[in-house]
Amino acid sequence: MESIPYEHGLILAAILFVCGLVGVLTRRNIVFVLMSLEIMLNACGLAFVVASSRWQHAEGQVMFLMILTLAAAEVAVGLGLIIQMYRRFHTVDISVLNEMKG
Amino acid sequence: MQNWIGLLPAFPLAGFLLLVLSRGRMTKTVAGIIGAGSVGLSFLLAVMISIEFLNSGAQPFSKTLWMWMQVGGLDTGFTFFLDGLTLVMILIISGVGFLIHLYSTGFMADDPGFARFFSYMNLFVASMLVLVLADNLILLYLGWEGVGLCSYLLIGFWYDNPANGYAARKAFVVTRVGDTSMAIGLFLLFSQLGTLNIQEILLLAPTQWSTGSAVAVAASALLLGGAVGKSAQLPLQTWLPDAMAGPTPISALIHAATMVTAGVYLIARTHILFELAPSVQLIVAFVGLATLLMAGFTALMQRDIKRILAYSTISQIGYMFLALGVGAWSAAVFHLLTHAFFKALLFLAAGTVILSLHHEHDIFKMGAMRRRLPVSFWCFIVGSAALTALPFTSGFYSKDAILLAALDHPSYGMLLWVGGVLGAFMTALYSFRLVFVVFFGKSHYEQRDTQQHDDHGAVVENTSPAMFFPLLILAILSLFGGLISVPVDAVFANGALHEEAHASQFLHALMILIPILGVMISWLLYGSLSYEKAGAHLRKQLLVSPLGGLLNRFWFSGWGMDKLYQTLLVQPFLALAQVNRKDIVDLVFNSLSYVARFANSALVLTQTGNMRWYAISLVAGLVIVIGLGVWR
Amino acid sequence: MIFLFYTAAIVALIATIAVIVSTNVVHALVYLIISLLSVAVIFFALGAPFAAMLEAIVYAGAIMVLFLFVMMMLNLGQATQDEEKAWMQPRLWIGPGTLVALLLAQLTSVLFTQDVAISPVEVGVLDISVLLFGPWLLAVELASMLLLAGLVAAYHLAKK
Incomplete structure (x- = not known):
């Protein structure tokens, strides 16, 4: 079986993470922000699974499971918030929600 | 009998506690019996102790009731010491005290604060007995402050009149000057001799200090300060005439017979220091x-x-x-x-x-x-x-x-x-x-205001x-x-x-x-x-005659000492307080708060409420931190 | 396997970039699902079939369906899409882009210091479950509490 270079997997995870980060930083639509967050979480999970394969150990995948749980909970709460926000302000633009300033 | 010496102050103290705890619910008869009786018991005990003391050849005697505090080199017990001087003092305090208590049951019979009066009186007698019985200066100081407190309470006994409260405060503050000096004296003695036990001090001092040495002069001068304050001597005598605001039995007991002579007792007790x-x-x-x-x-x-x-x-x-x-x-x-x-x-x-x-x-x-x-x-x-x-x-x-x-x-x-x-x-x-x-x-x-005293207007x-x-x-x-x-x-x-x-x-x-x-x-x-x-x-x-009139006014005012202190101490202090109304020292601390407030108003600008701005700050911080780690 | 890995990696990359630049929410969602599925393939290629299954079922299945339902509820029309287009200005991308490029450079510079190959040996369900219900039992309980809290919070927040 041919082997995959370890760092290639990690670099893929890094690139995916960075893509998600770009999305969080640039998009104004909150739905896209949430999706970008999902991408970042998923990239973290990928890094764990790669490490798990590298060390031939199952604990990396256990961590991936935890991240999965976290993502599920986060999406549930985040979507609830989006619904509430759309009801109140009739927009999905997060720049509108800037009342909590110093 | 001498082993029961601890009961001497305990009787009046118990009387004080009884009167305080049942205040207002006790008839005057019961309160009078407790108030005067407790001191009477003390007097009987004192008489019995003195008979035994004199029969046994006047040997000094000390009894430790319990340990009070034991810190480092300080070893203070609740220890009572009895010798001829103490004997005279306890007989005066309990004997004259008992007579004055007895007199007060008649004198104060119509006063609404009857039980309160006797509770203070009993506390005073207890404190005064502790003062003279103490075998170390800490315990003596406890009694010393105790009698000062009772003096304050009793001068201001008729507190309805603000002038009485003023007189009480004056007595308290003026004697405090002396007490502070005495406390410093105690510190000095302890630091120099390592003990506050009076007998040990009297034994140690002549062996360690030469006559007229600076330490001996300082220690005895500081003790003298305390004695001068308590005994109303120059220059701290101004409180005693005003202390007459209290009921007359108080003036007899505290401000004539016992408390004001505590200074004399202190000097007599530590006479070896003064001889040095x-x-x-x-x-x-x-x-x-x-x-x-x-x-x-x-x-x-x-x-x-x-x-x-x-x-x-x-x-x-x-x-x-x-x-x-x-x-x-x-x-x-x-x-x-x-x-x-x-x-x-x-x-x-x-x-x-x-x-x-x-x-x-x-x-x-x-x-x-x-x-x-x-x-x-x-x-x-x-x-x-x-x-x-x-x-x-x-x-x-x-x-x-x-x-x-x-x-x-x-x-x-x-x-x-x-x-x-x-x-x-x-x-x-x-x-x-x-x-x-x-x-x-x-x-x-x-007869003043005859309407009020119609039925018993006659003398x-x-x-x-x-x-x-x-x-x-x-x-x-x-x-x-x-x-x-x-x-x-x-x-x-x-x-x-x-x-x-x-x-x-x-x-x-x-x-x-x-x-x-x-x-x-x-x-x-x-x-x-x-x-x-x-x-x-x-x-x-x-x-x-001009000179006579002048002297009259001068002497009537007590040689103008009150006025002198008013001008020299009280008014400058009040003026200083007036100047310091805005708390000059506080400006230092206030400046800290100004700095904090300025920093706050600067940092508040970064809180835009814009989520993307926060995210960017977060990432920038992340980049910096990782950069510090990677390209060190 | 190595071919599978690189192919899936390229697909995942393209799909992810498509997510962050698309203006239509539903299109973006579909790209995201593609991205997640290709990551699942990568897991498979790395010898983690259990993780691959969960990725496909929970992530691409459950979570994304949740997203889709919400999108339908919100019913964002053409107006939103035009708005998105208006917001897509190049100058907005300069600052974040620079920062993120810097971050990526840092990450890769760390990663290229070692050179170890992965030989994909399968880590099966058994190994994972032994760990999950052994030393990590407490973490599993905590995760269940987290899900419960998420459930309650989502219910409360989405209520009218």
Whole structure:
């Protein structure tokens, strides 16, 4: 079986993470922000699974499971918030929600 | 019996607790029985202890009740120490205290604060007993502050009148000056000798310090500061005349017989320290001399019966300080004893006069009370005779001993003696002025607010047994108390000065005659049958003359000391407080808050409420941190 | 396997970039699902079939369906899409782009310091479950509490 270079997997995870980060930083639509967050979480999970394969150990995948749980909970709460926000302000633009300033 | 010495202060303390805890729910009879009875029990115990003590050869004795605090080198026990000096003090405190308590049950009978009065009185007696029984200076200080607190509470006993509260605060604050000095003295003693046990200090000090060394001078001067404050000597005497705002039995017990003599006790107790510092001892003598003269002149001009007695007290304690200063320790203690008798008698008699005349204090509004108040009259005669040191009264023996000892002082003997004799002359003048003005001549008494006192408007002397009996006992003691010999020779055995009179016959006779002369002059001025005409004319002449008027005002105000302190201390302090109204020191701390507030307003600008801005800041921070880690 | 890995990696990359630049929410969602599925393939290639299954079922299945439902509820129309286009200005991308490029450079510079190959040996369900219900039992309980809290919070927040 041919082997995959370890760092290639990690670099893929890094690139995916960075893509998600770009999305969080640039998009104004909150739905896209949430999706970008999902991408970042998923990239973290990928890094764990790669490490798990590298060390031939199952604990990396256990961590991936935890991240999965976290993502599920986060999406549930985040979507609830989006619904509430759309009801109140009739927009999905997060720049509108800037009342909590110093 | 000596093992029960701990019960001495415990009885009055228990009385205090009972009265405090059941306040307002106790009838006056029960409260009086508890209040006076607890002190009476103490007195009985004290008598039994003294009989055993004297029978067993007057051996000093100490008993540790329990350990109080044990920190580092400090080893303070609740330990009571008994020797001749302590014995005299506990007999005075519990004996005279009991008589005054008994008297108070009559004097205070109509007062709504009856139980409160007795609770304070009992606490005072307990504290005072702790003070004199203490074998270490910490315990002594506990009692010292305890009596100060009770003095404050009792001066302000009738707190409805703001003036009384002012007098109480004044007494508290002025004595605090002395107490602070004493506390510093204790620190010094502990740091130098490593112990605060009085007997150990007295043993250690002569071995470690040479006579006149700086430490000895500092320590004894600081202790003297405490004594001066408590005993109302120059320059801290101004609180005592105002302390007369309290009920009269208080003035008798606290401000004449016991508490104010605590300073004398302290110096006598630590006399070895003062012997190591001759310069300070000389200061003690001159403080006493100056005080007794100043107070004598002031007493001559007062109109308030209690203020006259207060200045007289200051003056008599001045005699005690004079005795201490010339090393006549046992003469000082002897005078303390006789003074407790006759001054308590005078105050209680004055209380009877005041009570009978419905709280009239001005002696020039009395007059001719000889027949209306016979008991008070005779008490005043006896008390004033003893105060004046007329021959064969108790005061005669003690003052005689003091003056003879003063004459023996190696360098300033004559000066101290002349001052003391002049003071004795003044004493005769002012005390018989009081007697003649109040009890002889024409009556100037007018009933004030008659509507209020309709049913008992007449002047009727209260001679209930509770008030008569103490007066009788004290009168007997004032007359014959001079025959008591105080068993303090063993305490002062190592005293350097030998107390034996070397005065010539002429000086001795002069010393005896001068008070009698004073009484006669007083009679001419205030008491003779022609008092209304010739005496009054003479007094008017004296007062009208410019110098006489000036001296009158000057002496009436107590040599202007109050005004002096008002100008020198109180007003600058108030001015300073006025300047510091905005708290200058606080500006430093406020500037901190200004800096914080400025930083806040700057940082608030970064809080835009914009989520993407926060995210970017977060990422920028992340990049910086990782950069620090990677490209170090 | 190595071919599978690189192919899936390229697909995942393209799909992810498509997510962050697309203007239509539903299109973006579909790209995201593609991305997640290709990551699942990568898991498979790395010898983690259990993780691959969960990725496909939970992530691409459950979570994305949740997203889709919400999108339908919100019913964002053409107006939103035009708005998105208006917001897509190049100058907005400069700052974040620079920062993120820097971050990526840092990450890769760390990663290229070692050179170890992965030989994909399968880590099966058994190994994972032994760990999950052994030493990590407490973490599983905590995760269940987290899900419960998420459930309650989402219910409360989305209520009218």
